[in-house]
Amino acid sequence: EIVASPIVDPATSEVTGAVVAFRDVTERREVERMKDRFLSVVSHELRTPLTSIRGGLGLINSGALGALPPEIEVIAASAEESAERLGRLVNDILDVERLASGNFEVRPVPHSAASLIETSATELASLAQRAGVTLEVGDVGGWVVADPDRVAQVLGNLIGNAIKFSEPGDTVRISTAPGRDEVVFAVADEGRGIPADRLEDIFERFRQVDSSDARLEGGTGLGLAITRAIVTQLGGRVWAESDWGKGSTFRFTLPVAPDAGQRPPAKSAL
Numbered sequence: 001e002i003v004a005s006p007i008v009d010p011a012t013s014e015v016t017g018a019v020v021a022f023r024d025v026t027e028r029r030e031v032e033r034m035k036d037r038f039l040s041v042v043s044h045e046l047r048t049p050l051t052s053i054r055g056g057l058g059l060i061n062s063g064a065l066g067a068l069p070p071e072i073e074v075i076a077a078s079a080e081e082s083a084e085r086l087g088r089l090v091n092d093i094l095d096v097e098r099l100a101s102g103n104f105e106v107r108p109v110p111h112s113a114a115s116l117i118e119t120s121a122t123e124l125a126s127l128a129q130r131a132g133v134t135l136e137v138g139d140v141g142g143w144v145v146a147d148p149d150r151v152a153q154v155l156g157n158l159i160g161n162a163i164k165f166s167e168p169g170d171t172v173r174i175s176t177a178p179g180r181d182e183v184v185f186a187v188a189d190e191g192r193g194i195p196a197d198r199l200e201d202i203f204e205r206f207r208q209v210d211s212s213d214a215r216l217e218g219g220t221g222l223g224l225a226i227t228r229a230i231v232t233q234l235g236g237r238v239w240a241e242s243d244w245g246k247g248s249t250f251r252f253t254l255p256v257a258p259d260a261g262q263r264p265p266a267k268s269a270l
């Protein structure tokens with residue numbers, strides 16, 4: 001990177017020369033790396049005390065120690081919620097660091113797309129219900145090679161976001177389109193949508209369309225960065241499409257299982 005700035009004589013206001021600076025971008029990368037490392041160390045250190053805070057607050061709020069005065073009940077519930085949110089943030093930061101440093105284990109095995117989706121849809125059913133959002137599993141077929149736990153993390157992030165940015169009465173649809181080399185998974189919502197010029201940068205860490213999104217249901221701004229890192233590591237791609245105001249569709253691909261033809265057709269039971 002080259003930066004040039006003129007040297008001006010203060011007495012005459014004449015330009016007498018110029019300073020040309022060559023700024024090394026590797027230095028900036030090093031700063032990024034140190035920032036990641038710092039966040040990771042802090043997160044590790046936060047884990048143990050957080051476990052004890054969450055445990056303590058959980059016990060107090062369970063009522064096992066006796067009923068709380070109503071005004072304290074509210075404070076304790078909100079403290080527990082904040083501790084849970086901090087816990088999610090810490091886990092996400094650790095995931096990002098592990099993904100960036102290649103310390104993230106993936107064990108890809110053949111799996112039917114239907115079973116992967118069913119697992120996640122079941123997990124997120126109560127969240128959808130609470131939000132008044134209908135979770136619909138459409139045509140799902142195909143076999144992929146993927147790590148089921150990591151796919152659950154990806155689908156959890158995408159379906160969770162779809163629910164979070166929907167209105168009560170909206171529908172979130174999950175489907176797949178099996179191809180020759182890859183299966184395309186789609187999570188479509190009817191929510192507020194994403195402006196066209198933000199469709200790429202939301203996959204970067206801590207990027208959110210609206211600054212208030214961070215507080216919405218405990219968002220960390222790391223979900224999509226983790227999602228992209230996992231999908232890439234599994235040999236696929238992930239991207240977003242959106243009609244601003246009419247909803248968004250997130251798609252990701254996973255490689256097809258080599259002997260997919262010999263497997264029974266996988267259809268969803270949902």
Ligand code: ADP
Pocket residue numbers: 157161162165189191192193194202207208209210213214218219220221222223224225248
């Ligand atoms: P967050 O924890 O904030 O959800 P993500 O990385 O998962 O972090 O998402 C980043 C941002 O992308 C969100 O804060 C939101 O602004 C936008 N976004 C993600 N999914 C959707 C969606 N389905 N509809 C509208 N906006 C979305």
